Amino acid sequence: MKKLFIVLAISLFAFMDATAQVEYKIVTSVESIVPNGLGRSRIISANETKDYKQFTSTQTEEDNTRNKSKRSEIRVKGFDETKLLNFYNLGGIRFQNIAANDALIESKINTMIEEGWELAFVTSGVESEGGKGDGQGIFITRYIFKRNKQ
Template identity: 65%
Template structure:
C-alpha cells in the first residue's frame, strides 16, 4: 500500500514540475530603434554626411489620417509640421565620399570605423542589429552629378 502512495506522490510531483518546466516564458515587448546614415556623393566634397539617431519617441497615430471610400467619414489629421518634427536627436559627423581629387577611400574607411563604433556601442547596450536597408539617389535624373547614399540600421531589444 505504501508503495502505491509513493508512486502516486512521485507521479503528482513529476506532473507539477513538468508543468512548470514546459510553461512558455512570457515574452517581453520588443523595442526597435533606427539609425540612419546619409553619405554625400556630391563631387568636390561639397555635400554633407551624417549619422542620425532620434533621442525621443513619436507615436505615428498622432500624425495619421484614416481614409475610406466615403470621404465624409475620413478622419483628417490636423497636426502641424512643427508638431511632427523631432527636435532631440544625435547627429554624428561623417566624411563625404568625394573631395577635390575624386573618390576618397580614406573617408570611406573613416565612416566605416565611426559606424562600427555606433553599432558596437548599441550592441553593448543590449540592442541587436535586426535589419539593414540601403538606397542611393544619384543625379536625380538631371545629370547634375549630385546624390546621397542612405543606409538604415534597424536594431531591436
C-alpha cells in the first residue's frame, strides 16, 4: 500500500509539472569594445511583449507578398536601461570597468531570481573591430530566464 501511495504521489507531481506553462524573459547586456571609451554599454530588458506573428510573412515562389509592417510598429518603447562602463578608456582595457559591469549584471540576475525567474540559458557574441579605421565593436550577452506562469 505504501508503494502504491508513493507511486501515485510521484505521478501526480510529475503530471502537475508537465502541464505547467512556462514564460521566458530575455535580458541583454551590450558592452562596448570601441577604443578610447567612446562606445555605450547597457543592460536592456523589455517591459512589453510583441507577437512575432504580426511581423512575419511567408515567402513562396508563387506568392511573394510581404508583411507591410513598419519598423516603428516593431520597436519596443517600454524597456529598462541600466548603464554599464565601457571595456576601454584612453589608457586601454580597463579591468576595473569589467569588474563593475560584472557586479551590475550579477545584481540584475540575482533580482530576477528573487522574482521567481530561473536562469535557463546564456549566449554571447562579439563583433569586434574589422580592421584599420573600423573602430567599432560590441560584446553582447543574452540571459534567457524562465519561470512557471502564475
